[in-house]
Amino acid sequence: MTEQAPSHAVEGRPAGDLGRRITQRRTELGLTRKETAARAGMATAYLQYLEEQPTAAPGTGSLLKLAGALRTTVWHLTGGDTELPAGLGRAARTPRFTELTEAECRSLLATHGVGRLAVITDSGPVVVPVNYTVVEGAIVFRTDSGSTPAEAAGRQVAFEVDRIDEAFSEGWSVLARGPARAVTDPEESTRLDMEAYSTPWVGGRRELWLSIEPVAVTGRRIRV
Structure with a gap:
């Protein structure tokens, strides 16, 4: 029926x-x-x-x-996996592992979302999640001037995004590396405010824009 x-x-x-x-x-x-x-x-x-x-x-x-x-x-x-990390599902019996081209990597980066920023801070290496936007090829995100992500300014960093399909044991990951800088030009900051994909999920006043210019972008995909 x-x-x-x-x-x-x-x-x-x-x-x-x-x-x-x-x-x-x-x-x-x-x-x-x-x-x-x-x-x-x-x-x-x-x-x-x-x-x-x-x-x-x-x-x-x-x-x-x-x-x-x-x-x-x-x-x-039904939300049963909300509190669990991705990747708990079983691997496929015959996975196919391939390298992504730079064009494919940049296309996946441009889908926006949450990425992981890896930066060497004064207290050692740290990896933190940030929600980001890609504007004219640059990875940009907003943070607080006193936060851990803000320590990326003036340093070489790595930025990683990925997607896991638990149901079919498939997924991809992209790693971008390059220098990070604080956006200090008011006009550029205003433009980024207008083009941002979303506001920071953590809320609060996050008025410092950081921009990463990828100089090396690599990626991998697993298909069944």
Whole structure:
């Protein structure tokens, strides 16, 4: 029997945790709501209901169909792995390991998100996560002048981003290396404020922009 959406399903933004996870995953795969519903064998209106209603509680069968359509797991869709590090899944039996070209690496870097900044500080090497944007080929992020990331200014640093697909044991990683500098020009800072992909997740006043000009970019991909 085809599941039908309640009559009050309307267009809007994802409201509940499940809805946000479904929408995020199909966006990652470049799928429309209609395409996803067709893959899962459910009505588009019902998928809309799942995405937009915070109280939606689909049965196990619907979740399994959605997980299959979105190439993920029910555990991930329902937030079961939120507090766990990526990469706990099993390795594939026949993984294929390849080097990425510089163009592929820069394209993946430009998708934005959270990266890991590695910097040598006065107290030793440190790796910290920062959410970043790529502007004209430079990796830029905003921080506080007294923070650990701020110590990257004037130093050679490394910056790493990656993506793991637990359901299919696939993933990629990109490593960029180069000098970091503090952005001191007011006009450049204003321009970065306007072009930033997102504000710092940690909140608070983060008014110092840092820019990394990659001089070496390498990457790897694992496929099944």
